[in-house]
Amino acid sequence: MHKSIEIDEKIFQDAVKFYGTVFNLPPLASKIYAYLLFDYDKVGITFDEFVEVLSASKSSVSTSISLLLSSQLIIDHNKMDERKRYFFINDEYKKIRFEKIVQKMKDELKLLDDLNNFKKVQDEGYNEKIEAYKALLDKNIINIQESLNKL
Incomplete structure (x- = not known):
C-alpha cells in the first residue's frame, strides 16, 4: 500500500x-x-x-x-x-473547541459571582482585581463569539 x-x-x-x-x-x-x-x-x-x-x-x-x-x-x-x-x-471542530472555551469562561464568571456573593467581608483591592478579571473574561467571550459567527 x-x-x-x-x-x-x-x-x-x-x-x-x-x-x-x-x-x-x-x-x-x-x-x-x-x-x-x-x-x-x-x-x-x-x-x-x-x-x-x-x-x-x-x-x-x-x-x-x-x-x-x-x-x-x-x-x-x-x-x-x-x-x-x-x-x-472535523472542520467543525474549531467552532466546537471555541464554543467549549466560551462556555468555560461563562462558567467561571458565574462561579466568581457566586463566590463574591457568598463572601462576608468586602475587600476593595480584591474586588477591583476580580472586576478587572471578569471584564477581561467578558471581553474575550464577546470577541470569540463574534469570530465564531463568521466561521
Whole structure:
C-alpha cells in the first residue's frame, strides 16, 4: 500500500507535538490527527493506511481513532461502493473547541459571582482585581463569539 497523501516530516513532527499538547492526546492519536492535517484534498485516510504508515498495531490504531471520534476531532465516512471507512479532520471542530472555551469562561464568571456573593467581608483591592478579571473574561467571550459567527 502507498501513502495517499504527501507529508513533510518536520511539519508532521511539529504538529504531533503541538496537537498532542493542545488536545491532551496520547502519542498515536496525535500522530493520526497530524497525518490527517495533510489530507488537503479531503480524500480520506483508511484504517489500513494508518496501520501501515504509522507502523502501529490494529488495536492501538482502533483505540486512537475511537478517542479522536469521541472527542469530535475527526469524522468518518463510508463510500457507497466500499466497506472501508475513510477518516477526515472535523472542520467543525474549531467552532466546537471555541464554543467549549466560551462556555468555560461563562462558567467561571458565574462561579466568581457566586463566590463574591457568598463572601462576608468586602475587600476593595480584591474586588477591583476580580472586576478587572471578569471584564477581561467578558471581553474575550464577546470577541470569540463574534469570530465564531463568521466561521
